[in-house]
Amino acid sequence: MDIFEKNIFVVIVSYNGEKWLVKNLESLQQSLFPIKVIVIDNSSSDNTAEIVKSFPDVQLILSKENLGFGKANNLGIKASLEQGADYVFLLNQDTWVYPETFGNLIRVAERNESYGILSPLHFSRDENVLDENFETYWNRKTDTISKNIDEVPFVNAAAWLISKQVIEKVGYFEPMFDHYGEDRNYVDRVRFHGYKIVIVKDAKICHDREISRNFNKDSVQSKYKILGDVLNVNYSIFKGYLKGLQSVFGLPKYFYKYYTLPQILQLFFKLSIYYLVIKVNIFSILKKRGGYKR
Template structure:
């Protein structure tokens, strides 16, 4: 069985050597670099010349970059694709263990190892959030010292280390280009479940994830990061193929328009600008198109 690991890099010199050292010899490696401005590209070329590297001329985002690597892997007959973040370190037998679990559980479209933080002192905070909210059996078995199952189903796990059979991409497609950074893994999981595949975590192997996830950060109102975070949340909610929320987009836009008008009456002109911007950012057509396309079976977004 052929396994290809796809890694998206962006200014990854802090992590990439440790990541690749832990991975070399376990699978074929494909790297898509999002126009790093540090030495990431030259380092990979000089130190790991056998790795297939796709260097981009601009930062095309996490999902689109992954789609390039996934497409190359599928064209070269990969049976499984391991999507791995640049800020991770895996165990020496991680890939073979993930393959064993995936081969024995063919109804799963995504399988993830356990994620610790970068120094293995605790679970990664994002991973902990998802198991706290969707995987009580794993928590109970771990705390009570019970024999752990090979795999535990849940509805969502962050995409730091996803092991996927090729059929997942043949049914679900690649990452939706509606998302640039953050939210693309939520959207992909929604689609996996819609197409009757399962998502699971396996305690058979643990990866270190030196994550700098900013999902709890409150950005200054009106800043670029503030609007990006707002828009990602809108996309995750209203582009969910499992819900009918996209039908409520007009109501949401009317809400922001009303709030903008009220702000003028109250002489709160900064609030007026914020709500007007939100009104303009919510694009009903793109959200509806995303839902419609993602309900279809096929290798969409992949070439």
């Protein structure tokens, strides 16, 4: 089958995204590869929904509540598959793409069924410098498969291409993660099923965001890091809990350079309590991990 006959659905979760969505959706209109776009709006209070409605070819799903990243994406993924998607491309609202992005990704995906998640290069808003967090993930590459493809242990879900076959095998985002950690958990499951996570270097997006430290955000992310350790299906249950315990101590140590001693002690206390709660619920954790292995 010609790659241009493949059905590609772009799924965007929006929340108060009026600042970015016009540029985002206009960039998708310029794609050289035919795509369909679904926006799931997480009960925005600004003009996000009106902006999306001004693009008549874009499907809009309005949620009555803020479902968070994973659950909202699950709605879009489900809708895409029901409409015949061969591939789903998850895209953040604060990004834009280039005309050749999708074609370059699909060509690689069609030749390599072992690639579970394909991501383009992520540049910052000035288009010449890599996004800071993305560069960190890319620098951890485990293999240079070819001149154009690097394998990495993880890349954030700002721009993921996933095939229908991979979704049917791996499933959807885990709803236990409200807003952070969903992508790491999904990557763990993708790798468990034998797929690779790759960066396609002749495809790119730009990610228009500010990267800064916030204690409350880092606290929540730290909790979900521990949950991700325990749920990691690539570990034995014992190793998962051991990794989680290491994070209880290791994360406050890491954040010590950013926050005051009282904040670090507060973080350690919160993580310790959270870890104990997870440990008490070991049977539900075991059931959840078992479900990933289907």
